[in-house]
Amino acid sequence: MYAFAWIDSVWENDSVLHAYQLSKRYRQITALDRLDLTVARGEIFCLLGANGAGKTTTINLFLGFIKPDSGHASIDGMNVAQHARRTKALLAYIPEQVQLYGGLTGLENLDYFCALAGHVEYNRGDYLEFLDRVGLEQKVADRRLSTYSKGMRQKVGIAIALAKRAKALLLDEPTSGLDPAAASEFGELLGQLRNDGTAVLMATHDLFRAAEIGTHVGIMKHGRLVETVPTSGPGHLDLEKIYLEHMRA
Ligand SMILES: Nc1ncnc2c1ncn2[C@@H]1O[C@H](COP(=O)(O)OP(=O)(O)OP(=O)(O)O)[C@@H](O)[C@H]1O
Ligand SMILES: [Mg+2]
Known part of the structure; x- marks a missing residue:
């Protein structure tokens, strides 16, 4: 028992x-x-x-x-x-149409959403590492999100989940x-x-x-x-x- x-x-x-x-x-x-x-x-x-x-x-x-x-x-x-x-x-959330901020780069989006969740410990190198983990290289990380495909946007979403250490x-x-x-x-x-x-x-x-x-x-x-x-x-x-x-x- x-x-x-x-x-x-x-x-x-x-x-x-x-x-x-x-x-x-x-x-x-x-x-x-x-x-x-x-x-x-x-x-x-x-x-x-x-x-x-x-x-x-x-x-x-x-x-x-x-x-x-x-x-x-x-x-x-x-x-x-x-x-x-x-x-x-x-939480991290990936809707069907991942919006994030089209005018910001992939890296800036990651920075923005981490800061919102209270994560201020990361520098540019850390963000590049998270993006690399999901398969986005530096030259992509510095491009505006509006130029990303759906699959690439989702990768940013996953990078956000990793960086936030999202429980769900x-x-x-x-x-x-x-x-x-x-x-x-x-x-x-x-x-x-x-x-x-x-x-x-x-x-x-x-x-x-x-x-x-x-x-x-x-x-x-x-x-x-x-x-x-x-x-x-x-x-x-x-x-x-x-x-x-x-x-x-
Ligand atoms: N804001 C709303 N006002 C009125 N009815 C709603 C609203 N949101 C959802 N519903 C209704 O609630 C039910 C469940 O909808 P829901 O969007 O959760 O379905 P779903 O399983 O996600 O469907 P799908 O596979 O099409 O995305 C549906 O009958 C839908 O019409
Ligand atoms: Mg639905």
């Missing part, structure tokens, strides 16, 4: 993103219906589901962009609705519109963050990448998480079959 209590407490400590009975309604529509979800350090949780299933709503609740009607979302044990500023400092990374359809090589490289970068202990929550329609990159896949339908499956790499899981079975049910 004590052993179980100990395992339980280790698990609790490792949990970074936690949703408890999280619900959101828009007039007649239940966008999210009593979601229970935990993403621990070093886990990549991929949310799948049809358009309108509630994936972006889930991410926006963790970001504090919207407020739940009931239940709560917490990051590192802190309720997002009550500690909006503190929880934001623990939230991504909304990050691989849509990436060419297969860029999507594969992106998966490898997420793997680096995972090894650093970041908890990753990612909404996607890409079943192949979800099985490849994710440690867990959750299938959402009409605002509910209907199934969660652990993955063990591509080929080991017929995700398409599981997914389509839920969609047809």
Whole structure:
């Protein structure tokens, strides 16, 4: 019994993103219906589901962009609705269209977002190192973001997550519109963050990448998480079959 209590407490400590009975309604529509979800350090949780299933709503609740009607979302044990500023400092976010600041260079964007999160310890050399880690060389780092491709912008997003030492990374359809090589490289970068202990929550329609990159896949339908499956790499899981079975049910 004590052993179980100990395992339980280790698990609790490792949990970074936690949703408890999280619900959101828009007039007649239940966008999210009593979601229970935990993403621990070093886990990549991929949310799948049809358009309108509630994936972006889930991410926006963790970001504090919207407020739940009931239940709560917490990051590192802190309720997002009550500690909006503190929880934001623990997060990095990569939306489908990575905006950042087009008029600033990649390096200046990194500097700006680190400073916002209270990281003032880095110099130019440090920033170049972070950008190098994600595959952006110096001559690119000094170019304006408005000249970057989607894949390059996302790399800046990952560099921000690394430099902020983000406890959690939230991504909304990050691989849509990436060419297969860029999507594969992106998966490898997420793997680096995972090894650093970041908890990753990612909404996607890409079943192949979800099985490849994710440690867990959750299938959402009409605002509910209907199934969660652990993955063990591509080929080991017929995700398409599981997914389509839920969609047809
Ligand atoms: N601001 C809003 N006002 C009204 N309804 C909304 C709002 N935002 C989301 N919804 C509704 O909530 C439901 C869930 O939407 P959500 O954006 O979370 O879906 P999603 O799973 O991200 O879909 P997609 O795959 O198309 O991105 C949908 O029915 C949507 O129309
Ligand atoms: Mg969405």
